[in-house]
Amino acid sequence: MRGVSKSFGAVQALTDVDFEVYAGEVVALVGDNGAGKSTLIKCISGAHLPDTGTILVDGREVKIHVPSDATHLGIETVYQDLALCDNLDVVANMFLGRETAHPGMVGPIQELGMEKRSLEVLDSLRVTTIPSVRQRVVSLSGGQRQSVAISRAVMWQAKAVILDEPTAALGVEQTEQVLALIRRLREQGLAVVVITHNLHEVFEVADRIIVLRLGRRVATFTHAGTSPEDVVGAITGARRSVT
Amino acid sequence: MAATDATADGGFLGGVRTAAEYTWGRLRQGELGQLPALLGLAAIWIYFQLKQPTFLSARNLSNLVLQIGVTGTIAVGVVLVLLLSEIDLSVGSVSILCSAVLGSAVVNHGWPWYWGIALMLVVGALIGGFQGFWFAAIGVPSFVVTLAGLLGWQGVQQWVLGTTGTINVNEPHIAAIATTTLPAAWAWILAIGGSALYAVTRIQEQVRRRRAGLPAKPLAVVAVRTGLVAAVSLLVVAILNGNLNGVWVFGKAVYLNPGVPTPFVMLLGLVIFFAWLTTRTQFGRYIYAIGGSPEAARRAGVKVTAIRISVFSLCALLAAVGGLIQTSRLAAASQAIEPGQVTLEAIAAAVIGGASLFGGRGTVWSALLGAVVIGSVANGLDLDGQQPYVKLIVEGAILLLFVTIDALARRGRAASGT
Numbered sequence: 001m002r003g004v005s006k007s008f009g010a011v012q013a014l015t016d017v018d019f020e021v022y023a024g025e026v027v028a029l030v031g032d033n034g035a036g037k038s039t040l041i042k043c044i045s046g047a048h049l050p051d052t053g054t055i056l057v058d059g060r061e062v063k064i065h066v067p068s069d070a071t072h073l074g075i076e077t078v079y080q081d082l083a084l085c086d087n088l089d090v091v092a093n094m095f096l097g098r099e100t101a102h103p104g105m106v107g108p109i110q111e112l113g114m115e116k117r118s119l120e121v122l123d124s125l126r127v128t129t130i131p132s133v134r135q136r137v138v139s140l141s142g143g144q145r146q147s148v149a150i151s152r153a154v155m156w157q158a159k160a161v162i163l164d165e166p167t168a169a170l171g172v173e174q175t176e177q178v179l180a181l182i183r184r185l186r187e188q189g190l191a192v193v194v195i196t197h198n199l200h201e202v203f204e205v206a207d208r209i210i211v212l213r214l215g216r217r218v219a220t221f222t223h224a225g226t227s228p229e230d231v232v233g234a235i236t237g238a239r240r241s242v243t
Numbered sequence: 244m245a246a247t248d249a250t251a252d253g254g255f256l257g258g259v260r261t262a263a264e265y266t267w268g269r270l271r272q273g274e275l276g277q278l279p280a281l282l283g284l285a286a287i288w289i290y291f292q293l294k295q296p297t298f299l300s301a302r303n304l305s306n307l308v309l310q311i312g313v314t315g316t317i318a319v320g321v322v323l324v325l326l327l328s329e330i331d332l333s334v335g336s337v338s339i340l341c342s343a344v345l346g347s348a349v350v351n352h353g354w355p356w357y358w359g360i361a362l363m364l365v366v367g368a369l370i371g372g373f374q375g376f377w378f379a380a381i382g383v384p385s386f387v388v389t390l391a392g393l394l395g396w397q398g399v400q401q402w403v404l405g406t407t408g409t410i411n412v413n414e415p416h417i418a419a420i421a422t423t424t425l426p427a428a429w430a431w432i433l434a435i436g437g438s439a440l441y442a443v444t445r446i447q448e449q450v451r452r453r454r455a456g457l458p459a460k461p462l463a464v465v466a467v468r469t470g471l472v473a474a475v476s477l478l479v480v481a482i483l484n485g486n487l488n489g490v491w492v493f494g495k496a497v498y499l500n501p502g503v504p505t506p507f508v509m510l511l512g513l514v515i516f517f518a519w520l521t522t523r524t525q526f527g528r529y530i531y532a533i534g535g536s537p538e539a540a541r542r543a544g545v546k547v548t549a550i551r552i553s554v555f556s557l558c559a560l561l562a563a564v565g566g567l568i569q570t571s572r573l574a575a576a577s578q579a580i581e582p583g584q585v586t587l588e589a590i591a592a593a594v595i596g597g598a599s600l601f602g603g604r605g606t607v608w609s610a611l612l613g614a615v616v617i618g619s620v621a622n623g624l625d626l627d628g629q630q631p632y633v634k635l636i637v638e639g640a641i642l643l644l645f646v647t648i649d650a651l652a653r654r655g656r657a658a659s660g661t
Contacts, residue, residue: 082539083542083543084536084539085531085532085540086603087531087534087535088535097544097545098543099525106524107524108523109523109525109528112451115457116456116457132458138656139656
């Protein structure tokens with residue numbers, strides 16, 4: 001993204017922000033509340049239309065007006081609420097809206113193929129904690145639900161995936177599960193953007209750290225040779241270091 | 244596979260045990276399903292049979308399945324709306340309005356019976372679509388839209404009926420619905436054929452899963468289930484066809500009009516069709532998805548508004564079919580039917596049968612099972628010579644009991660979910 005700006009009425013949410021993520025890397029997007037993180041990812045995912053600026057995918061300029069534009073470009077977003085249907089099983093959730101069925105809405109759903117594909121996807125991401133894909137999502141733990149939501153996002157030829165606070169509501173062990181999943185997405189060559197407040201987590205998975213402050217990109221750190229204090233300084237505005 | 248083989252060695256008893264363990268596992272997760280209704284039904288039947296020896300006679304059971312035609316049919320539509328996590332309070336009024344439309348068209352305007360029925364069904368579907376639009380597109384809660392409908396459509400019905408308040412409908416084709424039965428041979432063919440088809444598809448499904456390397460239900464569980472389905476359908480046909488005349492409790496009363504009543508056949512057909520639609524198609528999947536989380540469904544690309552409108556339309560269409568059966572049974576369209584009671588009995592049937600008032604849970608079979616429960620209570624109290632007020636009190640108490648079970652089970656699910 002180059003030179004993206006977005007304002008809501010009198011509020012300037014983003015000012016001339018450049019943002020880039022490459023295949024096979026994890027970028028952590030950090031910043032204080034109201035720094036513009038959410039607005040930025042909504043511009044990428046099609047929920048907001050930026051006022052100015054351009055978006056390039058694989059070097060080609062693209063237009064993202066609605067969420068399905070982003071999906072077609074291989075950009076998937078997992079929001080904090082995960083958007084899962086509790087009363088449906090794992091397979092039904094992973095295929096929701098994209099069921100393999102005969103043409104028309106009343107054609108029977110091809111459950112077997114969907115179940116096999118779900119198992120393959122979970123297997124390829126080494127999500128081994130889910131006992132049965134025919135289990136309803138309501139009976140899964142927070143980490144398992146996050147894993148299902150992430151797996152669903154990447155199973156449709158995704159190139160980039162944006163995770164909004166993926167570990168916010170999780171315990172220590174489940175956080176580890178999700179972080180391991182994020183590393184595997186990187187291994188598979190995806191571009192991963194993680195929005196988070198948790199600096200410990202940032203240092204565990206991120207290759208680069210991009211800091212937003214008051215709607216501007218104020219700092220970029222590479223993982224090596226950065227201390228948490230530098231990052232905190234950039235977030236709060238106490239220190240400025242652009243590499 | 245090892246576990247399956249071990250239980251298969253246990254023969255029939257082993258199969259029953261596996262099936263029981265499987266069921267118990269689901270119960271512990273708060274998936275009560277239709278168990279409370281089945282237990283309740285057993286209790287109700289035992290109670291009334293002890294009080295009135297003719298309760299389970301072929302004659303009375305035939306009466307019972309005839310009586311539940313209206314409530315059951317309307318309840319199928321109510322289940323669809325409940326699955327969306329919405330409610331339709333207008334079904335009673337829509338039902339009697341469509342009945343009046345039929346009477347007016349056929350009797351007052353001399354339309355042929357088939358055009359009259361077509362008109363009433365179209366009117367029902369349009370009313371449902373209108374209410375669905377008001378809710379889904381404009382955003383008024385379904386509770387309020389359909390409450391307005393409960394009052395408004397009753398008014399329209401009285402206007403259609405005119406000053407007399409009743410239109411007698413003696414048209415022979417319409418009357419035939421309530422008075423005819425399925426020929427005995429056909430009943431047997433359908434019961435045997437249906438059970439066989441069910442067994443074959445179920446076994447085929449598990450065989451395919453096994454071949455695809457997916458976990459399959461133990462064959463014993465499938466065998467017990469299909470065996471039960473076949474046993475129940477054959478027993479019902481045998482009783483209703485009068486083959487068990489003189490046998491045990493079924494032969495305790497003279498049975499004059501043997502056969503499976505047409506309204507019951509219609510109800511079964513609708514239940515089977517909508518059970519298929521809701522569990523096997525994308526349309527049905529989306530109904531459940533919206534009932535679980537409308538926002539998640541919308542983000543997954545489901546056309547939430549369109550599905551909501553079509554479900555309300557289907558619900559009112561089924562209310563119209565209920566009105567058709569009602570007209571045939573009474574041989575009239577009349578102001579005397581209390582739409583509030585029709586509505587609440589249909590909703591009670593759906594909820595008692597296991598469809599959750601909290602949305603997204605239950606099956607279309609809930610409508611049939613719940614209608615049998617409600618119908619059994621009404622029928623038993625009538626047989627016992629009780630006053631109408633007793634019926635209302637008992638029905639109210641049973642509804643409250645089953646909604647309480649639903650609420651407690653929901654709490655159980657929340658507890659096991661974390």
